[in-house]
Amino acid sequence: MDFFFNQEHLLLRSRxxxxxxKNLIPGIREEADIDKQARQLVxxxxxxxxxxYVAAKKFGGARENVQARDLCILREELARGSALADTMFAMQALGSYPITIxxxxxxxxxxxxxxxxxEAIAAFALTEPQxxxxxxxxxxxxxxxxxxYRLTGVKCFISNAGLAQTYTVFALTDxxxxxxxxxxxxxxxxxxGFVLKERTPLLSPHPIGVIAFEDCxxxxxxxLGQEGEGLKIALTTLDTLRCTVGAAAxxxxxxxxxxxxxxxxxxxQFGQALAEFQATQFKLADMxxxxxxxxxLVYQAAWTRDHNQSDLKQKSSMAKLYATEAAQRIVDQALQIHGGTGVVVGTPVERLYRDVRALRIYEGTSEIQRLVIARNLLKNSQPG
Ligand SMILES: Cc1cc2nc3c(=O)[nH]c(=O)nc-3n(C[C@H](O)[C@H](O)[C@H](O)COP(=O)(O)OP(=O)(O)OC[C@H]3O[C@@H](n4cnc5c(N)ncnc54)[C@H](O)[C@@H]3O)c2cc1C
Incomplete structure (x- = not known):
C-alpha cells in the first residue's frame, strides 16, 4: 500500500x-442529541x-493544496471509529471544495x-425532490x-441542514x-429567505434535512465562478470527493x-471457538x-486525483462502487458471525450494519457509478 503515500501521509494516518x-473506539453510542454531538465533533x-486538510495552506489549511489521499486517510480512520465523525469531516470537505476550486x-x-x-460548519445543496x-x-x-440574485426552490437530503453556517447551493440562472x-x-x-423546512430522521445518525429558498x-x-459553471463545479467536486466515500466504506x-x-x-460452540471452524475462516478470508x-482501488483513485491523471472519473467511480458494495457484504458477514448478538441494538456490528447502507446511495448511487464506468469504457473502445 505504501506506494501511494509519502511520509506525511503515513504520519497523518498514525496521528x-x-x-x-483514544476518543472514538471506546464508545460507539447513540446520542439523543445528534446536533450537539455533531457540533462537538466538528x-x-x-x-x-x-x-x-480540507483547505489549502493559504486559507488556513494544512497543506499547500487539498489532497484526496489526506481526505481518504482521514475518512477511513474516522469511519472506523464513528460514522458520525466521518460524516462531519466529509461535509467540511464537500461543502467547501466548490469554494476552493x-x-x-x-x-x-x-x-x-x-x-x-x-469553527464554521459547511453543507452542499444539490439534491431536490425531483x-x-x-x-x-x-x-x-x-x-x-x-x-x-433571488433564489426560490427546495433542496432535500442536505447533510448539515440547519446546522451549517455556509451552504454551497446549485440553482438555475438560465x-x-x-x-x-x-x-x-x-x-x-x-x-x-433561507428556511430550514424539516429534519429527516435516517437509519443511522446523520444530521440531514430539507431547506428552502423563499425569495432568498x-x-x-x-x-461562485461564472454563471452557468455550476454543473462543472459540482461534478469536479464530486470527482474528487467520490473516492473518499469509498474510503469511509x-x-x-x-x-x-x-x-x-x-x-x-x-x-x-460445539466445544471450540467459532474461529476454528473452516466455514468461519473462509468468511474472514473473503472479507x-x-x-x-x-x-x-480507493487509494489508486486518490493518487490519480493528486497526480492530475485524466482517468480520474473512471477510477473514482470504480473505487466508490466496489468499496461501498464490498463494505455492505463485509459488514453483513461480520453480523452473521455474531449470530443473535449481531442484531442486538447498540452492539458495534448492529451499528455498522445501519451505518454502511447510505454509502451506496449518496454522491451517486451504485447504478449511476456503473453507468459512468460503462459509458467511459464504450467511449474509449474502437468499433470491432
Ligand atoms: C445519507 C445521505 C446524505 C446525503 N447528503 C446530501 C447532501 O449533503 N447534499 C445533496 O445535495 N444531496 C445529498 N444526498 C442525496 C443523494 O445524493 C441522493 O439521494 C442520490 O443522488 C440519489 O438520488 P435520489 O435519492 O433522488 O434517488 P433516485 O435518483 O430517485 O434513484 C432511485 C433509484 O433509481 C436508480 N436510478 C436512477 N436513475 C437511474 C438510471 N438512469 N439507471 C438505473 N438506475 C437509476 C438509483 O440508482 C436508485 O437506486 C444525501 C443522501 C443520503 C442518503
Missing part, C-alpha cells in the same frame, strides 16, 4: 488513528487540525479559514435582479440551457472485520480480501 483509538476535529480570493479568505478550523440522480430536473431558480444553465452560490444560513436574496458577490468494513475476528476467537481490494 488520526491514535486519536480515534469542533474537536478542528482543534486536532484534521479539518485543516471556483471561489474568488475574497470568497476563499472569508469562508475557508473558519471551516478549516472547525432531481436526485437526474440533475437535469433541477427546479431551484436564481433570478438576477439589480445587484443580487433554465432554457438546462444543466448548462446551473450556477453555484455560497449562501449564509442567516440570509433572509443573495448579493452577486456570492456567485473501507473504514467501516475494517472495523467490522476486526469485530468479527475478535468475536470468532471468543465465542465457543479481508475484499477489504484489501477496496483499499487499493
Amino acid at each position: 488520526v488513528r491514535s486519536w480515534v483509538e 469542533s474537536h476535529l478542528g482543534q486536532e487540525g484534521f479539518t485543516a 471556483a471561489g474568488s480570493e475574497e470568497q476563499k479568505q472569508r469562508y475557508l479559514p473558519p471551516i478549516a478550523r472547525g 432531481a436526485g440522480s437526474d440533475l437535469s430536473s433541477m427546479e431551484t431558480r436564481a433570478v438576477s435582479r439589480g445587484g443580487e 433554465p432554457e440551457k438546462k444543466t448548462k444553465g446551473i450556477s453555484a452560490f455560497v449562501v449564509e444560513a442567516n440570509t433572509p 436574496r443573495v448579493p452577486r458577490t456570492q456567485l 473501507v473504514g467501516l468494513a475494517q472495523r467490522a472485520l476486526e469485530e468479527a475476528v475478535q468475536y470468532s476467537r471468543k465465542r465457543r 479481508a480480501t475484499e477489504l484489501e481490494a477496496s483499499r487499493l
Whole structure:
C-alpha cells in the first residue's frame, strides 16, 4: 500500500488513528442529541487540525493544496471509529471544495479559514425532490435582479441542514440551457429567505434535512465562478470527493472485520471457538480480501486525483462502487458471525450494519457509478 503515500501521509494516518483509538473506539453510542454531538465533533476535529486538510495552506489549511489521499486517510480512520465523525469531516470537505476550486480570493479568505478550523460548519445543496440522480430536473431558480440574485426552490437530503453556517447551493440562472444553465452560490444560513423546512430522521445518525429558498436574496458577490459553471463545479467536486466515500466504506468494513475476528476467537460452540471452524475462516478470508481490494482501488483513485491523471472519473467511480458494495457484504458477514448478538441494538456490528447502507446511495448511487464506468469504457473502445 505504501506506494501511494509519502511520509506525511503515513504520519497523518498514525496521528488520526491514535486519536480515534483514544476518543472514538471506546464508545460507539447513540446520542439523543445528534446536533450537539455533531457540533462537538466538528469542533474537536478542528482543534486536532484534521479539518485543516480540507483547505489549502493559504486559507488556513494544512497543506499547500487539498489532497484526496489526506481526505481518504482521514475518512477511513474516522469511519472506523464513528460514522458520525466521518460524516462531519466529509461535509467540511464537500461543502467547501466548490469554494476552493471556483471561489474568488475574497470568497476563499472569508469562508475557508473558519471551516478549516472547525469553527464554521459547511453543507452542499444539490439534491431536490425531483432531481436526485437526474440533475437535469433541477427546479431551484436564481433570478438576477439589480445587484443580487433571488433564489426560490427546495433542496432535500442536505447533510448539515440547519446546522451549517455556509451552504454551497446549485440553482438555475438560465433554465432554457438546462444543466448548462446551473450556477453555484455560497449562501449564509442567516440570509433572509433561507428556511430550514424539516429534519429527516435516517437509519443511522446523520444530521440531514430539507431547506428552502423563499425569495432568498443573495448579493452577486456570492456567485461562485461564472454563471452557468455550476454543473462543472459540482461534478469536479464530486470527482474528487467520490473516492473518499469509498474510503469511509473501507473504514467501516475494517472495523467490522476486526469485530468479527475478535468475536470468532471468543465465542465457543460445539466445544471450540467459532474461529476454528473452516466455514468461519473462509468468511474472514473473503472479507479481508475484499477489504484489501477496496483499499487499493480507493487509494489508486486518490493518487490519480493528486497526480492530475485524466482517468480520474473512471477510477473514482470504480473505487466508490466496489468499496461501498464490498463494505455492505463485509459488514453483513461480520453480523452473521455474531449470530443473535449481531442484531442486538447498540452492539458495534448492529451499528455498522445501519451505518454502511447510505454509502451506496449518496454522491451517486451504485447504478449511476456503473453507468459512468460503462459509458467511459464504450467511449474509449474502437468499433470491432
Ligand atoms: C445519507 C445521505 C446524505 C446525503 N447528503 C446530501 C447532501 O449533503 N447534499 C445533496 O445535495 N444531496 C445529498 N444526498 C442525496 C443523494 O445524493 C441522493 O439521494 C442520490 O443522488 C440519489 O438520488 P435520489 O435519492 O433522488 O434517488 P433516485 O435518483 O430517485 O434513484 C432511485 C433509484 O433509481 C436508480 N436510478 C436512477 N436513475 C437511474 C438510471 N438512469 N439507471 C438505473 N438506475 C437509476 C438509483 O440508482 C436508485 O437506486 C444525501 C443522501 C443520503 C442518503
